[in-house]
Amino acid sequence: MTRIDLHSHSSVSDGTDAPADVVGHAVAAGLDVLALTDHDTVGGIGEAAAHLPPGFTLVPGMELSCAYAGSSVHLVSYLFDPEDPGLDGELRRVRSDRASRAEEMVRKLREQGVDVSWERVLEIAGAGRAEYADANTIGRPHLARAIVEAGAARDVQDAFDRWIGSGGPAYASRYAIDPVRAVGLVRAAGGVCSLAHPARAEGSLNGAVPLDLVERMVEAGLGGIEADHPSHNRKQTAYWRGVAADLGVVVTGSSDDHGSLTGHRLGRHTTAPDAFDELVEPATGVPLIKG
Structure with a gap:
């Protein structure tokens, strides 16, 4: 089958x-x-x-x-x-706003002492890979992986639960x-x-x-x-x-x-x-x- x-x-x-x-x-x-x-x-x-x-x-x-x-x-x-x-x-429009939203969440995280950089989020997302041009979409899982790397969460799910899930302290809405x-x-x-x-x-x-x-x-x-x-x-x-x-x-x-x-x-x-x-x-x- x-x-x-x-x-x-x-x-x-x-x-x-x-x-x-x-x-x-x-x-x-x-x-x-x-x-x-x-x-x-x-x-x-x-x-x-x-x-x-x-x-x-x-x-x-x-x-x-x-x-x-x-x-x-x-x-x-x-x-x-x-x-x-x-x-x-x-x-x-959706992809552009995804990137703007992720940048805003990085700013909120840094204000709360989480050492996450926008450059690292872009690296995780692979946004610089020429073969994908502007087609890459930057999402919260990329940011969550950066949060884990920074030692501010145990794993991706914990990063969502603690920081970037809906209603979390670093959450931002998007289009x-x-x-x-x-x-x-x-x-x-x-x-x-x-x-x-x-x-x-x-x-x-x-x-x-x-x-x-x-x-x-x-x-x-x-x-x-x-x-x-x-x-x-x-x-x-x-x-x-x-x-x-x-x-x-x-x-x-x-x-x-x-x-x-x-x-x-x-x-x-x-x-x-x-x-x-x-x-x-x-x-x-x-x-x-x-x-």
């Missing part, structure tokens, strides 16, 4: 492994299809595509940052045209797209999308994306719900599978792998082949990339 993982990250955003290495890990994990979905960028797709073995399929994608009622909502998006003016303009509008932007660019880890919406929503918002996203063209995710317990998985069935969208399953930050868990959860076929059937932006 074809094994499909529709959510993964490389060092182009907040993963630890280069795109080519992510492909290598996916092959070693027994996957046949992988979506590379770095945050708000497709900057790693070219490198990943250049390292596909025969018979392996790469799904070009990204995880799009959205916000609703003070909470973070994420949209894993696939097969859109990255040069679409509407979507590309929003992505540039993100309204989720319903984001679905429309992806569909207008010829892409398709699935709601990422819906039981994990950081912020004021207390962990879950509201059902009425999901319904409006489906009306705008949302094609799937990532019910099978490592952060979901059995009750949450069952609930979101039921929501997907009620709303007539497919269930996607993914590892949301970030390399060593998440224990190299590619293939931990997968998407059924028939669900994958149904999800991508309307896509017109770019094709699947086959090795």
Whole structure:
């Protein structure tokens, strides 16, 4: 049976492994299809595509940052045209504000005695690598790793809990797209999308994306719900599978792998082949990339 993982990250955003290495890990994990979905960028797709073995399929994608009622909502998006003016303009704004936000958090940390430098955060993020141009997205996991290096946290999760999580002493907000509008932007660019880890919406929503918002996203063209995710317990998985069935969208399953930050868990959860076929059937932006 074809094994499909529709959510993964490389060092182009907040993963630890280069795109080519992510492909290598996916092959070693027994996957046949992988979506590379770095945050708000497709900057790693070219490198990943250049390292596909025969018979392996790469799904070009990204995880799009959205916000609703003070909470973070994420949209894993696939097969859109990255040069679409509407979507590309929003992505540039999102990436720029990510960097500004990280700089602000560095300033707050230093004011509180944490010896973290902006230069080191950029190094961790790989933002100077010429092959990625301006496509790298600088996120809180990069800052968290710098905090750990500075001895101000035990590990990345502790850095979030102690310093940079929502409401933390060094937290700063940033620009993100309204989720319903984001679905429309992806569909207008010829892409398709699935709601990422819906039981994990950081912020004021207390962990879950509201059902009425999901319904409006489906009306705008949302094609799937990532019910099978490592952060979901059995009750949450069952609930979101039921929501997907009620709303007539497919269930996607993914590892949301970030390399060593998440224990190299590619293939931990997968998407059924028939669900994958149904999800991508309307896509017109770019094709699947086959090795």
